[in-house]
Amino acid sequence: MIQAHGASLCCGLLHGDCQVFEESILSVVSGASFNGATVAVRMTGINKRFGAVAANADVDLCVQAATVHGIVGENGAGKSTLMSVLYGFYQADSGAIEVFGHPATIRNADDAIAQGIGMVHQHFMLVDTLTALENVMLGAEPHWLLQRADQQVRAKLETLMQATGLHVKLDVLVADLPVGDRQRLEILKTLYRGAKILILDEPTAVLTPQETEQLFEVLRLLRKQGTTVILITHKLKEVMRLCDHVTVMRAGRVVEEVPIAQASIEGLAEAMVGRKVHIGRVDGDARPTENVLLQANGVIVRDAMNVVRLAGLNLALRAGEIVGVAGVSGNGQSELLDVLSGLIQPTEGHLSLGGRDFDAASWLDPQTARELGLAHVPEDRHARALVMEFAAWESAALGYDGLPEYSTLGWLAQDHMRQATADMMERFDVRPRDVELASSKFSGGNQQKLVLARELGQMPKVLLVGQPTRGVDIGAIEFIYSQLRAMRDAGCAVLVVSSELDEILALSDRVIVMNQGRVTGELAIGECTESGLGMLMVGEGE
Amino acid sequence: MNTSHALPRWADLVLLPIVCLGVALLVAAAVVAMVGQNPAEVIAVLIQGAFGSARGLSYTLYYTTTFIFTGLAVAVAFHGGLFNIGGEGQAIMGGLGTGLVALWFSATLPAWVMLPLMLLAGALFGLVWAAVPAYLQAYRGSHVVITTIMFNFIASTLLVYLLVNHLRPAGTMSVESVAFSESAKLPNMRTAMAWVGIDWPASPLNVSLFLALLAALAVYLYLWRTRGGYHLRAVGSSPGAAEYAGINSRHQIVIGMSISGALAGMVGMNEIAGVNGRLLLEFVSGAGFTGIAVALMGRNHPFGIILASILFGALFQGGAEVAFEVRGFSRDMVIMLQGFIVLFSGAMVYVIAPRLAWLLAFSNRVFHLRTQTPKSGAAHG
Numbered sequence: 017m018i019q020a021h022g023a024s025l026c027c028g029l030l031h032g033d034c035q036v037f038e039e040s041i042l043s044v045v046s047g048a049s050f051n052g053a054t055v056a057v058r059m060t061g062i063n064k065r066f067g068a069v070a071a072n073a074d075v076d077l078c079v080q081a082a083t084v085h086g087i088v089g090e091n092g093a094g095k096s097t098l099m100s101v102l103y104g105f106y107q108a109d110s111g112a113i114e115v116f117g118h119p120a121t122i123r124n125a126d127d128a129i130a131q132g133i134g135m136v137h138q139h140f141m142l143v144d145t146l147t148a149l150e151n152v153m154l155g156a157e158p159h160w161l162l163q164r165a166d167q168q169v170r171a172k173l174e175t176l177m178q179a180t181g182l183h184v185k186l187d188v189l190v191a192d193l194p195v196g197d198r199q200r201l202e203i204l205k206t207l208y209r210g211a212k213i214l215i216l217d218e219p220t221a222v223l224t225p226q227e228t229e230q231l232f233e234v235l236r237l238l239r240k241q242g243t244t245v246i247l248i249t250h251k252l253k254e255v256m257r258l259c260d261h262v263t264v265m266r267a268g269r270v271v272e273e274v275p276i277a278q279a280s281i282e283g284l285a286e287a288m289v290g291r292k293v294h295i296g297r298v299d300g301d302a303r304p305t306e307n308v309l310l311q312a313n314g315v316i317v318r319d320a321m322n323v324v325r326l327a328g329l330n331l332a333l334r335a336g337e338i339v340g341v342a343g344v345s346g347n348g349q350s351e352l353l354d355v356l357s358g359l360i361q362p363t364e365g366h367l368s369l370g371g372r373d374f375d376a377a378s379w380l381d382p383q384t385a386r387e388l389g390l391a392h393v394p395e396d397r398h399a400r401a402l403v404m405e406f407a408a409w410e411s412a413a414l415g416y417d418g419l420p421e422y423s424t425l426g427w428l429a430q431d432h433m434r435q436a437t438a439d440m441m442e443r444f445d446v447r448p449r450d451v452e453l454a455s456s457k458f459s460g461g462n463q464q465k466l467v468l469a470r471e472l473g474q475m476p477k478v479l480l481v482g483q484p485t486r487g488v489d490i491g492a493i494e495f496i497y498s499q500l501r502a503m504r505d506a507g508c509a510v511l512v513v514s515s516e517l518d519e520i521l522a523l524s525d526r527v528i529v530m531n532q533g534r535v536t537g538e539l540a541i542g543e544c545t546e547s548g549l550g551m552l553m554v555g556e557g558e
Numbered sequence: 559m560n561t562s563h564a565l566p567r568w569a570d571l572v573l574l575p576i577v578c579l580g581v582a583l584l585v586a587a588a589v590v591a592m593v594g595q596n597p598a599e600v601i602a603v604l605i606q607g608a609f610g611s612a613r614g615l616s617y618t619l620y621y622t623t624t625f626i627f628t629g630l631a632v633a634v635a636f637h638g639g640l641f642n643i644g645g646e647g648q649a650i651m652g653g654l655g656t657g658l659v660a661l662w663f664s665a666t667l668p669a670w671v672m673l674p675l676m677l678l679a680g681a682l683f684g685l686v687w688a689a690v691p692a693y694l695q696a697y698r699g700s701h702v703v704i705t706t707i708m709f710n711f712i713a714s715t716l717l718v719y720l721l722v723n724h725l726r727p728a729g730t731m732s733v734e735s736v737a738f739s740e741s742a743k744l745p746n747m748r749t750a751m752a753w754v755g756i757d758w759p760a761s762p763l764n765v766s767l768f769l770a771l772l773a774a775l776a777v778y779l780y781l782w783r784t785r786g787g788y789h790l791r792a793v794g795s796s797p798g799a800a801e802y803a804g805i806n807s808r809h810q811i812v813i814g815m816s817i818s819g820a821l822a823g824m825v826g827m828n829e830i831a832g833v834n835g836r837l838l839l840e841f842v843s844g845a846g847f848t849g850i851a852v853a854l855m856g857r858n859h860p861f862g863i864i865l866a867s868i869l870f871g872a873l874f875q876g877g878a879e880v881a882f883e884v885r886g887f888s889r890d891m892v893i894m895l896q897g898f899i900v901l902f903s904g905a906m907v908y909v910i911a912p913r914l915a916w917l918l919a920f921s922n923r924v925f926h927l928r929t930q931t932p933k934s935g936a937a938h939g
Contacts, residue, residue: 067919067922357802358804359801359802381804382801382802382803382804383804384804385804386804392802394802396798399796399798399799400796400799400801400802401799401802402796402799403791403792403795403799403800404795404796405795405796406791406792406795410788413788414792414799414802414803415803415804417785417788417789417803418785423785426784426785426786427784427785428783428784428785428788430783
């Protein structure tokens with residue numbers, strides 16, 4: 017039946033001499049029937065050690081052809097290692113790989129592509145200064161004259177786009193493409209090279225809810241056409257929506273492999289972490305007061321290109337409440353955090369904080385903000401929150417090195433700083449508990465816990481948090497949520513910016529929705545529905 | 559993509575430079591053999607010349623002194639994320655400052671006022687010469703690499719102009735100033751050692767060696783023990799995080815470059831106050847650029863820079879001996895050897911490090927198998 021499907025498709029697209037393409041499209045749409053096998057990938061007894069750490073221990077994985085197979089697990093559970101073995105980045109210490117029923121030796125990405133395996137990485141591998149089309153043919157130019165190559169590739173791509181619904185403007189520079197388009201381009205690129213098995217590593221991490229939905233539509237279509245999809249993710253909701261099977265990994269081992277019909281979010285979360293977790297809403301303790309700790313009025317922020325990023329924003333944060341900022345990424349949430357913490361200057365606006373008033377002519381700077389009791393957990397952990405090369409104890413004092421317990425007359429009190437860091441690690445369960453370890457060597461969750469420990473350590477009155485759990489394990493999410501709630505209960509005013517709507521709904525007492533630099537809605541948590549917020553997020557609310 | 563093995567710290571700091579040096583020597587030896595010389599003999603003469611006698615050692619340490627100053631200068635700027643190529647010009651200006659103060663005041667002031675004054679003047683001239691490009695980088699966006707290179711040319715022509723037109727005594731042919739009075743001369747090591755009763759051979763080595771070691775200590779303390787150094791390193795490693803921490807990166811650029819320039823400026827104490835006792839041309843002769851190699855090899859750490867300076871000092875001194883002793887072996891061969899060392903310890907580190915790491919991991923595994931103590935899995939992720 018799938019054969020017939022492929023054939024009919026090809027009839028529609030024949031363009032004379034594109035023999036190779038015919039095969040590649042055929043293989044795209046008829047992956048399942050390739051050699052009659054129903055198992056696309058079978059990995060048996062995969063072992064991979066890095067020094068003393070077993071990244072993969074006796075891992076078995078069986079992926080049925082023409083299905084979407086989810087692999088979930090916390091950071092460091094071994095899912096990326098397993099896929100790297102499949103894609104040829106690493107060689108397994110022992111174990112066997114079969115692709116469509118044939119034993120396969122995959123030494124590098126070229127071998128993987130020859131076996132019909134394509135991978136879309138979390139961080140896109142695209143050249144910004146080339147067009148979409150040039151990116152696709154980069155390294156696989158069918159003709160040494162670029163103009164000839166261009167024509168051939170364009171013809172093939174257009175039919176491929178027709179067949180898969182992956183539409184990308186081919187002549188636009190990648191730098192000018194939205195993130196969702198870049199991802200489609202990456203998928204297109206792997207399909208163009210004849211991938212029958214598509215590995216996607218955290219594909220929705222950078223997508224808006226709408227883009228995610230579009231991606232899932234495409235993946236469903238690809239599945240229907242016979243492509244096998246392996247989805248690495250930590251978002252269980254998406255697994256439940258899209259996958260046919262799911263494999264759960266923990267500490268290098270497969271702990272569960274079930275058809276999706278037998279899986280539940282709670283069950284998968286428990287399997288991932290190894291204990292019961294609760295990351296949903298905890299009601300009850302909020303006691304918002306009328307005590308306004310931060311008041312911003314008419315704040316206008318323009319970027320370097322003079323584009324308005326915040327258009328006259330008003331905001332009041334009260335003691336004892338968590339305010340969530342919902343919105344599609346890039347609608348001014350980042351600028352809101354930056355302007356309130358003094359990282360950028362507004363062109364207009366007024367701010368009251370800790371008994372001081374600021375206007376655009378003399379805005380506060382990050383140091384003043386800290387002194388006035390404002391703590392900021394930045395969105396970008398790597399570029400802002402930590403100096404990656406610094407030892408943990410050095411990063412744990414970032415912004416606070418002027419405190420009397422950390423320095424005297426310009427000399428660092430190293431022993432105190434180390435001791436304070438050790439205390440932070442103990443209180444926030446940062447692992448490993450090594451104050452000398454470089455900040456970059458901690459996992460995302462542990463880095464975030466260290467940042468939180470630092471920012472909460474001075475008992476701030478106002479706490480700004482950007483993407484509290486981006487790249488953080490599910491076990492640590494629970495902990496971070498409880499810490500944020502504890503701050504609120506202690507009388508702190510907390511502002512949470514997150515691109516995950518679930519997170520906003522789980523944490524906030526009050527939700528602000530932003531679109532194009534404006535507040536398009538403000539709701540008490542009781543009035544929030546996912547669809548209602550979604551409408552406000554795209555600027556179509558009442 | 560297979561860089562899964564990280565080097566342990568000790569191997570990164572000790573083993574790796576030694577391996578790189580060994581590879582450089584091997585390749586250089588092969589080239590020496592290719593031109594028909596005996597590599598073993600050349601290396602023996604080189605080491606003998608650099609360390610074999612008190613006099614040879616003395617010359618080695620004299621070169622070392624200058625390299626420590628210029629190496630530290632490069633390293634401090636580097637920790638602030640800046641590539642200071644202007645060590646040469648800053649050293650020239652430092653020497654000029656040292657020399658001018660000596661020419662103006664040495665007849666009237668005693669040594670205990672004169673020498674600190676010369677040090678300050680040298681450091682200040684170097685500082686200013688680095689601060690101008692730093693200001694242009696911080697507030698105007700002109701790249702510091704370009705401007706410092708240009709400032710090298712300006713410094714060197716300025717020195718020529720001043721010497722030829724103003725500082726040269728009338729009627730002399732050589733382009734140099736008059737000799738300073740005794741109060742402006744830094745004690746020679748022979749003199750200094752004689753105070754404590756040690757007989758040390760005459761050489762250009764002088765007490766500015768101790769000044770260089772003190773400077774290395776000061777740089778270490780500044781970078782890793784003070785808030786200033788903490789801020790400078792934060793700006794150098796992560797400008798975004800520094801901004802978030804409330805550190806003014808423009809100030810740090812100017813401060814870092816100023817310290818860098820002041821360190822380079824102290825070269826004048828060794829060459830002008832310590833050796834020549836007069837202002838002349840060519841007293842830096844490329845040491846500012848060698849400082850880049852020294853910092854690279856010393857991994858931008860003061861202790862590493864001292865070791866790398868000794869190595870380069872030995873190459874200069876031993877190389878001169880080889881060129882003198884071994885027939886048919888020119889000074890160019892010594893420069894080739896330096897080139898290999900810079901190549902292998904600078905650029906090829908990234909080729910050698912993963913292989914070394916793999917080798918270490920392999921030997922560790924063999925060791926573990928033999929001792930039958932499987933380590934329990936450490937916390938990962």
